[in-house]
Amino acid sequence: MEKKSSFIHQIEEFRQSNVLIADSISIGNQAIVRYTGEFWTAKQRQANALHEISYRACFKPQLPRFFIEHLTQPGDKVYDPFSGRGTTALEAALMGRVPVANDINPLSAMMAAPRLLPPMVEEVKQRLSEIDLSPSNSTEIDLTMFYHTDTFRELLNLRSYLIGKDGNGSLDSTDRWIRMVATNRLTGHSTNFFSGYTFPPNQAVSANRQRLINQKREQVPPYKNVKEIIVKKTKDLLKGIAEKERSTLFGIAAQAQFVTGPADSTKAISADSVALTITSPPFLDIVQYSDDNWLRCWFNGIDADAVASGITMSKKVEDWCIVMQGVFDELFRITKPGGYVAFEVGEVKNGKIKLDEAVVPLGIGAGFICEVIVINAQEFTKTANIWGVSNNSKGTNTNRIVVFRKNTATKLGGS
DNA sequence: TCAACGAGTAACGTTGTACT
DNA sequence: AGTACAACGTTACTCGTTGA
Numbered sequence: 001m002e003k004k005s006s007f008i009h010q011i012e013e014f015r016q017s018n019v020l021i022a023d024s025i026s027i028g029n030q031a032i033v034r035y036t037g038e039f040w041t042a043k044q045r046q047a048n049a050l051h052e053i054s055y056r057a058c059f060k061p062q063l064p065r066f067f068i069e070h071l072t073q074p075g076d077k078v079y080d081p082f083s084g085r086g087t088t089a090l091e092a093a094l095m096g097r098v099p100v101a102n103d104i105n106p107l108s109a110m111m112a113a114p115r116l117l118p119p120m121v122e123e124v125k126q127r128l129s130e131i132d133l134s135p136s137n138s139t140e141i142d143l144t145m146f147y148h149t150d151t152f153r154e155l156l157n158l159r160s161y162l163i164g165k166d167g168n169g170s171l172d173s174t175d176r177w178i179r180m181v182a183t184n185r186l187t188g189h190s191t192n193f194f195s196g197y198t199f200p201p202n203q204a205v206s207a208n209r210q211r212l213i214n215q216k217r218e219q220v221p222p223y224k225n226v227k228e229i230i231v232k233k234t235k236d237l238l239k240g241i242a243e244k245e246r247s248t249l250f251g252i253a254a255q256a257q258f259v260t261g262p263a264d265s266t267k268a269i270s271a272d273s274v275a276l277t278i279t280s281p282p283f284l285d286i287v288q289y290s291d292d293n294w295l296r297c298w299f300n301g302i303d304a305d306a307v308a309s310g311i312t313m314s315k316k317v318e319d320w321c322i323v324m325q326g327v328f329d330e331l332f333r334i335t336k337p338g339g340y341v342a343f344e345v346g347e348v349k350n351g352k353i354k355l356d357e358a359v360v361p362l363g364i365g366a367g368f369i370c371e372v373i374v375i376n377a378q379e380f381t382k383t384a385n386i387w388g389v390s391n392n393s394k395g396t397n398t399n400r401i402v403v404f405r406k407n408t409a410t411k412l413g414g415s
Numbered sequence: 416t417c418a419a420c421g422a423g424t425a426a427c428g429t430t431g432t433a434c435t
Numbered sequence: 436a437g438t439a440c441a442a443c444g445t446t447a448c449t450c451g452t453t454g455a
Contacts, residue, residue, distance in 0.1 A: 044424080045443070057422030084422095189448065190425050199449055200424050209450065216449095280422080287422060288451075315453090346422075418455085424447100431442075 005405065007340070008372055010070055011035055025373075027360045034373040036398075040066050041378065048094060048240040050115050053184040054202040055085030056292045057280075059344060063376070063399055064091045064278045067342045072097055076275035079334065081263035081327060086112025088278045093252040094245065100274060102259040102266050104310045106302055107293055109258040110183065114176040116253035118241050124234045127174045128227045133157040141298065145210040146187060146195040147221050154226040155194060155299070158182060163301045181230050181237070183296050192229055196221030204295040262310055264326030272336045280344040281324060283355060285315050317358050324359070328366035332406065341368060341404040356400040368404035375400050 015022055020037030040062040047061035064087060068078055074096035080088035081102045089099035089112050101112055133154040143152055162179050165171040171179075185194050188201035196219055199205050205213070214220065241249075259268045263281070282289065290297070290308035297304035314320035331341055341363065345355035360370050376399040 043443085052424090054424065055422095059422080188425075192425075197448085202423065203450080205450060213449065283422070285452085286420085291451080349420080416455105419453085421451100427444105427446075429442100429444085431440105433439085433441095435436105435438080 005371055007070055007403070007405075008033070011372060011374065014039065025357065027357060028364070030360075030364075030370065032360055032370055032373055034375065036375040036377055038378040039374060039376050042376075047091075048245075050094075050118065050237050050240060051085075051087060051090060052237065053085055053111060053115075053180070054188075054200070055111060056202045056289060057282075057287045058085050058087050059280055059399065061087055061091045063344065063401075064088045065095070067276060067278050067340070067401075067403075068092055068095050068097060071340045071342075072276045077273055079269070079274040079277045080279045081266065081277065081331070082279050082281050083108050083112060083258075086115065089256065089258075090115055093249055093256065096248055096252065097275075098252060098255045098257075100257045100259075100269060102261060102263060102269070104260070104262055105289070105293065105297075105307045106260045107183070107296055107300060107307075109260055110176070110300060111180055113253075113256070113258050114173065114180040115237070116249050116256055117173045117177070118238055118246060118249060119174050119177050119234075121231065121235055121238060123174050124177060125231055127178065128230060131158065131161050133226060143207070143295075144221070145207055145214060146198065146295070148196070148223040151194055151221070151224045151226060155182075155186075158226060159299055159301075166301075177234070178230060179300070181233050182226070183299055185226075185229050185233060186295050186299060192232055194224050194226060194229060203292040206291075206294075264323070264330050266330055266334065269334045271333050274331075274334045275336060275339045277331055277335065277339075277341040278344070279342075281327065282311065283346055283348050284317070284320055284353075286348060317353060317355070320355075321358055321362060325362050325365060328362045328368070332366040332368060335368075335406045337406055338408045339406050340371075341406075342374075342401050343404070344399055344401045346400060347398060354400065356402050359402045363402065363404040368406055371403045371405050373400065373402050 015035055018037060020035055022033065022035050024031045024033045042060035042062050051061050068091065072078060076097050077100050078088060078092035078097045079100040083089060083101035083103040086101055086108065089101040092099045093116050135157060137153055137156040139156060147155065162175060165175055184201065187193060187195040187198045187204045189197055189199065193201060197217060198210055198213060259266055289311055290304045294304045297307065314323060335341060343359055345359055347354045356373055364370055
């Protein structure tokens with residue numbers, strides 16, 4: 001006889017001391033308990049600064065922290081099949097858990113893995129001083145709507161250096177750090193980006209649109225010093241990394257696993273090995289992941305169109321569910337008996353579609369037990385101000401997490 | 416043709432705190 | 436008193452796709 005999940009007990013205690021809403025929803029023939037409230041706060045600058053690289057559609061580090069704290073022990077494997085910038089992987093590593101991460105876009109591991117091996121600022125300065133960014137460079141692509149010609153020349157040289165060393169296998173952890181920082185400085189709306197004024201840094205607009213933005217603002221991209229900007233951002237990222245954090249991360253990094261491929265077929269990850277999965281899949285077709293990352297892919301020699309063809313962009317919930325069922329089946333394979341999945345989605349289409357309700361049967365269909373739905377609702381910046389969408393009135397304003405558990409008893413007739 | 420829809424972020428400025 | 440910096444509230448701003 002299996003004992004009652006201690007997680008629900010913890011949530012219930014939390015609820016009683018914080019006066020949260022508890023109700024339940026019927027899905028199929030089951031009543032799923034649902035708690036709504038402010039389980040964690042998610043303001044800016046409340047987590048480790050090492051997280052602060054922009055990537056489209058990332059959740060706040062407080063989200064994985066909450067579930068890692070409650071559901072794992074140090075040394076446990078914590079997995080994210082839609083890893084993105086690697087929020088789950090990094091937060092897990094900072095907490096002494098072993099990260100396993102997957103993403104269809106190779107950009108993801110390039111952004112996540114180097115931050116498990118944070119260098120000293122001096123190492124980065126030294127390496128940059130050894131790279132010659134001055135030679136004039138023939139270009140196969142015009143990006144002068146984004147960059148001053150001298151900045152563009154520096155970027156082309158850095159790109160050749162990185163792609164060259166990657167190609168002959170001589171890229172080291174300092175180079176990978178520089179590649180991660182540079183990729184994140186390619187476009188942005190303020191001074192410490194290589195580009196002139198453009199969109200906020202998680203989305204690169206098309207070249208044509210950038211020309212129009214330049215016209216409208218009567219701007220020509222100003223000169224930006226590539227090496228100086230990389231050093232500046234390196235310092236910012238390393239603010240929260242004292243020796244204690246550095247040694248935790250270095251100890252963990254050697255055990256971490258980064259996989260690049262579809263989330264429903266991750267053969268490199270062992271069966272029955274993962275203690276906790278924390279993830280957030282694409283929400284239907286809301287975010288244009290490969291378009292938003294086209295410049296980053298170019299900088300790293302990645303074919304963005306090829307990546308795009310593998311990304312789930314279903315418009316309809318039914319189509320999305322078919323793809324996600326495959327993901328859940330794979331999660332069931334790799335989760336260890338007694339392990340958990342915390343699957344985060346949001347409400348979309350002006351609140352009409354609550355994806356958490358669609359997720360419940362998928363996990364059950366894969367063999368999991370649905371434990372509870374945790375909804376973090378608060379006044380916080382999720383969709384605030386961008387596109388003129390005001391916070392808590394439109395767009396996705398809550399984190400809706402469906403928590404599943406794999407029974408410790410062996411499933412009968414399992415293949 | 417037009418309206419609906421939508422997974423932010425970095426810098427600035429003010430206030431607070433620590434140290435000389 | 437003066438300096439440095441940490442903390443944090445506030446501020447600025449755009450595109451692309453779809454379906455009626």
